[in-house]
Amino acid sequence: MTREPVIQLEQVRKSYGEGAGTTQVLRGVSLEVPRGELIALVGQSGSGKSTLLNIVGGLDKADGGNVRVLGHDYRSTSEPELARLRNKKIGFVFQAFNLLDHLTCLGNVTLPASFAAGARDVVRRGQAALGRVGLGDFAHRKPSELSGGQKQRVAIARALFNEPELLLCDEPTGNLDSATGHEVIEFFRELNEKDGVTLMIVTHERRMSTIARRVITMRDGQIVEGDQAGDEDTGGPA
Amino acid sequence: MPARNLWQMVLGNAVRSPRHFVFSAIGVVIGIGAFVFFLAGVLKVQGVLYSIFPLEEVEVIAPHTSIAGKNLSQKLTQETVDLIKTRPEVREALPRMTLQFPAVGFGKFEGQDIRFEVGGFTDGIPHSVVADDPKIADRFLDGDAEGKIGPACEPERGKDACPDRAWQYCDKVDRMCHMRVPVIVSPTVLELYNTQVAESHGLPHIGAMEQFIAERGRERMHFTIGLGDTMVAGSNVAVSAKHREVGAILIGISRKAKRVGLTVPLGYVERWNREFAGEDKAKQFSSIIVTLRDKDRLATFTTWLQEEPKLKLEDSLGEQFGTVVFVITIVLLAISFVIVGISAINIAHNFFMQVTERRREIGVLRAVGASQRDVLMIVLGEAAVIGLVSGVLGSAAAFLGSLLVDWASAALVPAFPFKPRSWFDFEWWIFALAVGFSVLFCVVGGWLPARKAAQMEPAAALAQT
Numbered sequence: 001m002t003r004e005p006v007i008q009l010e011q012v013r014k015s016y017g018e019g020a021g022t023t024q025v026l027r028g029v030s031l032e033v034p035r036g037e038l039i040a041l042v043g044q045s046g047s048g049k050s051t052l053l054n055i056v057g058g059l060d061k062a063d064g065g066n067v068r069v070l071g072h073d074y075r076s077t078s079e080p081e082l083a084r085l086r087n088k089k090i091g092f093v094f095q096a097f098n099l100l101d102h103l104t105c106l107g108n109v110t111l112p113a114s115f116a117a118g119a120r121d122v123v124r125r126g127q128a129a130l131g132r133v134g135l136g137d138f139a140h141r142k143p144s145e146l147s148g149g150q151k152q153r154v155a156i157a158r159a160l161f162n163e164p165e166l167l168l169c170d171e172p173t174g175n176l177d178s179a180t181g182h183e184v185i186e187f188f189r190e191l192n193e194k195d196g197v198t199l200m201i202v203t204h205e206r207r208m209s210t211i212a213r214r215v216i217t218m219r220d221g222q223i224v225e226g227d228q229a230g231d232e233d234t235g236g237p238a
Numbered sequence: 239m240p241a242r243n244l245w246q247m248v249l250g251n252a253v254r255s256p257r258h259f260v261f262s263a264i265g266v267v268i269g270i271g272a273f274v275f276f277l278a279g280v281l282k283v284q285g286v287l288y289s290i291f292p293l294e295e296v297e298v299i300a301p302h303t304s305i306a307g308k309n310l311s312q313k314l315t316q317e318t319v320d321l322i323k324t325r326p327e328v329r330e331a332l333p334r335m336t337l338q339f340p341a342v343g344f345g346k347f348e349g350q351d352i353r354f355e356v357g358g359f360t361d362g363i364p365h366s367v368v369a370d371d372p373k374i375a376d377r378f379l380d381g382d383a384e385g386k387i388g389p390a391c392e393p394e395r396g397k398d399a400c401p402d403r404a405w406q407y408c409d410k411v412d413r414m415c416h417m418r419v420p421v422i423v424s425p426t427v428l429e430l431y432n433t434q435v436a437e438s439h440g441l442p443h444i445g446a447m448e449q450f451i452a453e454r455g456r457e458r459m460h461f462t463i464g465l466g467d468t469m470v471a472g473s474n475v476a477v478s479a480k481h482r483e484v485g486a487i488l489i490g491i492s493r494k495a496k497r498v499g500l501t502v503p504l505g506y507v508e509r510w511n512r513e514f515a516g517e518d519k520a521k522q523f524s525s526i527i528v529t530l531r532d533k534d535r536l537a538t539f540t541t542w543l544q545e546e547p548k549l550k551l552e553d554s555l556g557e558q559f560g561t562v563v564f565v566i567t568i569v570l571l572a573i574s575f576v577i578v579g580i581s582a583i584n585i586a587h588n589f590f591m592q593v594t595e596r597r598r599e600i601g602v603l604r605a606v607g608a609s610q611r612d613v614l615m616i617v618l619g620e621a622a623v624i625g626l627v628s629g630v631l632g633s634a635a636a637f638l639g640s641l642l643v644d645w646a647s648a649a650l651v652p653a654f655p656f657k658p659r660s661w662f663d664f665e666w667w668i669f670a671l672a673v674g675f676s677v678l679f680c681v682v683g684g685w686l687p688a689r690k691a692a693q694m695e696p697a698a699a700l701a702q703t
């Protein structure tokens with residue numbers, strides 16, 4: 001079980017639109033990510049990084065090829081099963097934070113518990129997750145009262161609430177100033193090293209490339225593999 | 239998604255955007271309010287109607303047919319009654335006979351002289367019709383037929399002529415004491431008296447007849463019937479006997495009594511018709527009141543009746559009213575349903591907009607583990623909560639509206655027969671039905687938006703725009 005790669009992609013294809021307006025976004029992406037990996041996914045805007053991440057997380061469907069994540073073959077995984085997988089084992093962090101403004105920080109962090117049968121200790125675990133990102137005192141604040149960095153930390157706490165095995169981050173530092181961004185990057189490194197969480201991070205951050213064990217560069221819907229891919233990344237904002 | 243969590247989330251979402259909530263709910267509140275208001279009103283009208291026109295009773299008459307001016311109408315006789323009685327669905331068939339010659343009632347009531355037309359407005363019915371009414375049964379007797387005549391008396395002595403002042407009168411023709419003719423009237427007559435006569439003539443309002451008699455005495459109920467007499471000036475109806483007077487006494491109220499007029503024991507009408515209108519009229523019933531074993535067997539009976547050329551069903555006023563009320567009911571309920579239906583479309587529209595506005599939120603829910611079904615249930619749940627609240631508010635609004643109408647009716651509308659104290663009959667099931675419909679319509683309205691929300695691709699929902 002532990003031997004099996006966390007992510008296995010074989011010739012994954014994805015296109016949007018129909019007929020003449022079809023855009024080929026992924027043109028046969030193959031990739032294996034072993035457990036405990038920290039992967040930085042880089043590449044120019046529009047190269048298909050977010051699409052790839054969404055397909056791995058089951059938020060989007062591949063048109064062709066095989067997707068196997070945490071032992072689940074997505075072709076034979078039902079929609080509710082996929083939802084349960086996201087609920088229990090996969091965490092998401094987005095560039096735009098995606099917190100729900102009408103809920104408190106604690107409410108946002110414990111949101112995954114709403115969809116789990118028999119969730120226990122919800123408040124305590126929510127508090128612990130907030131404490132972990134250094135926002136223990138912010139439980140009853142609303143997201144609108146927080147700074148961007150704090151918001152992203154709440155979002156990370158939400159992603160960590162169910163102690164996922166895989167964390168998928170789409171430009172998590174894209175909306176943060178560089179100091180705050182570095183804090184977040186440091187947090188991810190720790191998470192990977194201490195807790196063994198597998199991370200796949202779409203980023204433009206050069207620093208991310210230095211902490212990543214592996215950097216994968218995408219261009220026009222294909223992986224251009226290489227550890228020194230950082231050189232090719234011209235780093236325009238997405 | 240556990241039901242408790244769903245419920246919590248739905249309630250949280252419902253209170254979160256009051257504007258959306260109000261816009262979605264307002265139409266349903268109005269529609270459901272109208273529904274409850276109309277239904278309770280119609281129910282009341284039906285109740286009143288059925289208390290006036292019993293459903294399991296029908297009246298059979300002989301059809302009027304004439305060819306070349308010659309009256310060929312069939313006649314209702316004892317044989318007809320016996321024939322009807324052979325029908326299995328018939329429990330009882332009782333003849334009525336109308337007074338077939340002019341007659342006038344007169345007397346003093348509360349110090350005022352009153353006179354009223356009696357001929358044609360008086361029916362005779364057999365004792366068995368009122369046998370089940372203990373207030374009337376003991377008194378609704380044909381004293382003359384029972385031979386309770388005497389002793390001899392002097393009519394000149396007036397009230398003191400006979401030993402039983404309350405129940406006897408001294409007949410001017412045979413100078414003997416007779417039992418007064420017992421008379422019953424219908425609740426309609428009492429209502430007409432109370433609402434039309436009493437007030438304008440300064441006469442006392444009669445609530446319960448028995449109480450009135452107990453307070454004022456039997457003798458207040460005395461009056462005289464002038465047989466062969468008429469109030470209609472210049473009337474030249476041939477009367478084959480000399481005018482004479484009999485004493486009468488009003489003994490009570492009965493639904494079995496002629497709706498507008500007086501009702502006396504059948505024997506009197508038979509004898510008086512024979513005396514004043516001839517033997518023929520003494521054997522001819524005006525109608526036969528048929529009581530069915532069950533009101534549902536009316537159709538069977540009607541079918542049989544149609545095959546009997548000699549008989550037909552009196553066009554029942556109750557049935558006509560019933561039909562009118564039924565049609566009005568359908569129209570009003572249809573209006574309510576149209577309002578609620580439009581509201582459901584409005585809800586669908588609002589929810590479609592909401593789902594578009596909330597696509598990112600829905601995407602977030604999917605990302606943290608909501609299944610399509612969870613999203614569907616959340617949106618439907620919100621629609622159901624709107625339905626629930628609207629149903630309750632609509633019912634409450636209808637109830638408040640009814641209080642207003644009843645107040646206005648009491649304060650502004652003059653009394654009329656059978657004017658109810660309340661125009662509404664709020665049964666608990668009306669409210670249950672209203673809330674049920676409200677929830678149902680809202681859920682139906684929310685169905686397509688909920689499906690759209692559930693089928694949204696989470697990646698697309700989360701995409702930055």
Ligand SMILES: Nc1ncnc2c1ncn2[C@@H]1O[C@H](COP(=O)(O)OP(=O)(O)O)[C@@H](O)[C@H]1O
Pocket residue numbers: 016017023025043044045046047048049050051052238698701
């Ligand atoms: N839902 C969608 N519908 C149509 N085109 C899309 C959609 N999502 C992404 N695309 C297109 O796919 C391409 C790759 O997008 P994306 O994966 O977001 O790239 P990246 O994250 O590398 O910038 C872009 O050209 C984008 O316009």
Ligand SMILES: [Mg+2]
Pocket residue numbers: 049050051170238
């Ligand atoms: Mg992107």
